[in-house]
Amino acid sequence: MKKLSVITLILALSVVANVGLIAFVIWLATHKDETIPTICGDEEPNPKLFKDATYQNIFEDLNSSEINEVLDYLYSQSELKLVKPDKANLTTNYIIGLELHVPNKSQALKFLDGNGREIPPAREAKAYLFLPQNDPPVVEEYIVAPIPRPTRYYHNPRRIKDIPYRVRQFSNTEMVVAVNLLRKEVATKVENMLKRSYGASFICKKNCLTFTASAVSSAFSKERKLWITSLYQLEFATLHPVGFQILINMDGINASNWKIEKLWYANKMFSSVEELVRKYENNEIPKALIRPPKASPGETSVPGSLNIRGKRFPDVPTSGPKQYEPQGHRYRVRNQHVDYLQWEFNFRMSYASGIQLYDIKFQNERIMYELSMQEIIVIYAGATPHGLYAQLSDSAFGIGNRAHGMMPGVDCPEHATFVDSVIYNEDNLTPKTYPNAICVFEHNTALPLRRHRSGSSRSGFFNSGLVDYVLILRTMFVMFNYDYIIDFVFHQNGAIDVKVHSTGFILSSLYYHEEGAYGFRVSESSIAPVHHHLFSFKADMDILGTKNRYMTLDTEVENRTRKWYENGEYHTQLTFKRNLKSTEQKAAYKYNFNTPKYHLIINNDKLNKYSEPRGYRILGKGFSKQILPENHGFERTITWSRYQMCVTKRKDSEDTSSSMYSMFDSGDPVVDFVSYINDNENIVDEDLVAWLSLGMHHIPHTEDVPNTATTGNEMSISFLPFNYFTEDPSMGSRDAVRVDSKIKSKGQKADVTIERYGTPHKFSCLAKQYDFQKIVNNASVLFQQP
Ligand SMILES: [Cu+2]
Known part of the structure; x- marks a missing residue:
């Protein structure tokens, strides 16, 4: 009997405990702890704030699978003789870019103003094609339609004139040829001169030169040409030019005809690498003598970089104000x-x-x-x-x-x-x-x-x-x-x-007195032009x-x-x-x-x-x-x-x-x-x-440095x-605020009312903060790395 009572008691206690546990869980689920503020706007915004949940956007960009479908279709058109970008060169036909072809306005308006009765205009893609194998070589903009399941392509009707191949946009294929030409025809031949002139060269492990390329616009030349400017490979290069410049003639689709046409060194123009090297070695020209910039005494970063330097402030690290959305996105x-x-x-x-x-x-x-x-x-x-x-x-x-x-x-x-x-x-x-x-x-x-x-x-x-x-x-x-x-x-x-x-x-040029007509000095060795x-x-x-x-x-x-x-x-x-x-x-x-x-x-x-x-x-x-x-x-x-x-x-x-x-x-x-x-x-x-x-x-000035x-x-x-x-x-707008002050009779305290039109204004939530660990875990959020 006694034994039974103990078992009964244990069972009863256990039922009570279970019921208690379940009740506690239910209470937890329905009662937020008032002492722990919620995150502001953590819930989905109120759907009543928005108009049409089923809105169909006819201007939405092509998604990956739509693009892949268009690519597959174009690659299957044998008459286009397209190769993929990794096999492309100056003489091969290939697709350089692709995007949505926005519908004609008349078709778009018919759909947009049709109150749901009209079918949307067909989705179409616009493909930019380099077609050097055509006679004459051209750039084409083809419209591919419809999406999904494309069945046809046709010339972009909004493009009235033909596009000669010579006026095409920049491409990786020509930059590869240009860099190879620089490496073969310039870098090795002038390495000695560069090291002695600038304490750096293109062939390097440290103390390196890099370059930027700027096209010679058709304002100056009927041919496709590129001026290359040499810079110290530092953060950030455009502030550290050395004044060695190279003109590449890259006209035509035959890479073997591309050539180094001019060189600029120590403020003089030369017609060939050989002429420059010969005159340099024979001491027939003035010689540049510049050295890579160094950090100022007491600092670790080179002038022009974006590392902190100078007098630090505030005296104690403290955060500035931030914004938050108390009730989430509106x-x-x-x-x-x-x-x-x-x-x-x-x-x-x-x-x-x-x-x-x-x-x-x-x-x-x-x-x-x-x-x-x-x-x-x-x-x-x-x-x-x-x-x-x-x-x-x-x-x-x-x-x-x-x-x-x-x-x-x-x-x-x-x-x-x-x-x-x-x-x-x-x-x-x-x-x-x-x-x-x-x-x-x-x-x-x-x-x-x-x-x-x-x-x-x-x-x-x-x-x-x-x-x-x-x-x-x-x-x-x-x-x-x-x-x-x-x-x-x-x-x-x-x-x-x-x-x-x-x-x-900013871009800058090597400082010398003639550049003074175009800009101010922004460092020991550079001037930034108007x-x-x-x-x-x-x-x-x-x-x-x-x-x-x-x-x-x-x-x-x-x-x-x-x-x-x-x-x-x-x-x-x-x-x-x-x-x-x-x-x-x-x-x-x-x-x-x-x-x-x-x-x-x-x-x-x-x-x-x-x-x-x-x-x-x-x-x-x-x-x-x-x-x-x-x-x-x-x-x-x-x-x-x-x-x-x-x-x-x-x-x-x-x-x-x-x-x-x-x-x-x-x-x-x-x-x-x-x-x-x-x-x-x-x-x-x-x-x-x-x-x-x-x-x-x-007109840049010293405060344009670094940015x-x-x-x-x-x-x-x-x-x-x-x-x-x-x-x-x-x-x-319910965001308005109105305060009225009324005095009923002289000498009495004013009757003050504050009207917010029902908009809440007191909050105890925590501002939503971005999780920067996402960037630490995945740098591609910020950088497109090879
Ligand atoms: Cu500017």
Whole structure:
């Protein structure tokens, strides 16, 4: 009996214990410990924040399997005689790049505006092919369709002119030949001279020279040529030139005809390696004597590197402020489609020309069909070939494949959404993922978008404002030494900004007195030349439809009398005139401070409450005058840069302002932008495209070392609603805060209310932090390593 009781007791206790354990587990699952804060926004965002979960993005870039399908199809077309990039050389046909061929606008709009009733346009690829085996050798852009299961390819109908092989973009195949030629014809023959002149050489284990190549634009030569500049192989090379330069003539597809045409050494030009070496050995020329730069006393890093040096601050290491999203993202990025408050748009990365946005809508109305980058150029100067010939068109290297590896916490906030791009180019046999190519984040600018404090009994005591929360889509292109940051910024009042910042390492030339006309010394041995950065953007505006007008409001001074004014005297004041631009030539705007004006794209059929046409204003802050003479050399292929803004009638065949061929085609540009204007079509009540140029003249100074700072180097274009809404559309924002203070009777304490429109404002969560171990574990997040 006693024994039974003990067993019963044990059993009972065990049941109680189990029930207790289960109850504790249930309690744990349903009660978060109030003392341990959760991570801010760890949950999925509320789906009610977003519009359409099933959105089909017809602008989404080709994915890896789509690219592979297109590659397989093209390789199976025997008449194209294509080889794979690892077997390619100057004389073989091969695919140098491939990307989505964006549908024609008419087809795209039919689908986008079809309320789900229309089928999407067929997905197509655009393949860039080198076809040296054709007679004559050409570059072809073939459209491959449909995807999936391609069955046909045809010439890109938007490309009107043939593309001669000579004007092709840069390729690995020709760089391999150029490097071999340098190694065989120069490096060994001048090794002795280089070691004695510079204490370094190309054949080395330490104290090495490296080089950069800058194409000789067709401004200077009908043939395809490359100037090579020698530099110390240090962090970062472009700050350490030694002044030894080599001109390679790489015209034609027969590598055996390529030759070293000129050499520049100690400020003198030579016609051959043999002439240079002979004159050097015979002491017939002055000899350069330069040594690799060393760290300053007390420092470990070479001047120009990015290691910390100088007086350290703050005195105690402390972290600066960070941003966090207390309730998680208020935007969604899915299939390259962004949904944010009242905004939505699509984005993609063009292998050729960089970042592009499509179908930008605010409050369900399309503002722009396309907002895209077109070209980046830099025009250098100098007393030696290196600077003098450097008039560079960056798309010749492909811009889209220069964006990857943005660093969380520095390049974009830690809470940003990082998006990879998938690019196919000749570097790989298969498509490659480029991590962190684009980032999207909501940002608290810490600046009120609008605010007012009223403190008088006449108007009342209130303070109302709205922080300028914005969504930013950002990418960065690293064009070897220089870094360009491109932001698209979406505000709550319907405004969009495009911002360009430049940073990175400057190019420099070896210092000697003649270079003083072109720059300032930035180190013991180098001088950085003046240059002009220019950027081309396309804005295909659709204000309440495609039937739009371009009008300027030209501010003027009027002198007039009024009967009631001061004894009938003249008075002088501002006024403005509406100036409707009827044709493309009248809409080509060259920078002119004497006639300040507003640039408006309006819809004359859609009037606001006060019978004014609804529209958007385009505001350029960074318009920069291109002062090279028209039709002189390189200028012929960058005719977009003549205009800070021009408006043309939209055509599928006038797709871009520039092309990957603009480095070498100024004799007869493949994209002849000025012809878009010269035909002088009517632009009243037509589908309009605004072509916008930004730029800055850069005269580098010592503070550009080691990197140009973004501050002071910002250029932007804003697209601002103008008589489009009846009032500021941000008035509907629950992010606003209003404080009222009312005094019921004199001498009493004021009755103060704070209105936040239901938006929570007290949080006890922990800011989400990026796990940097991801980078330590996988360097490819930042670097594309061989
Ligand atoms: Cu610069």
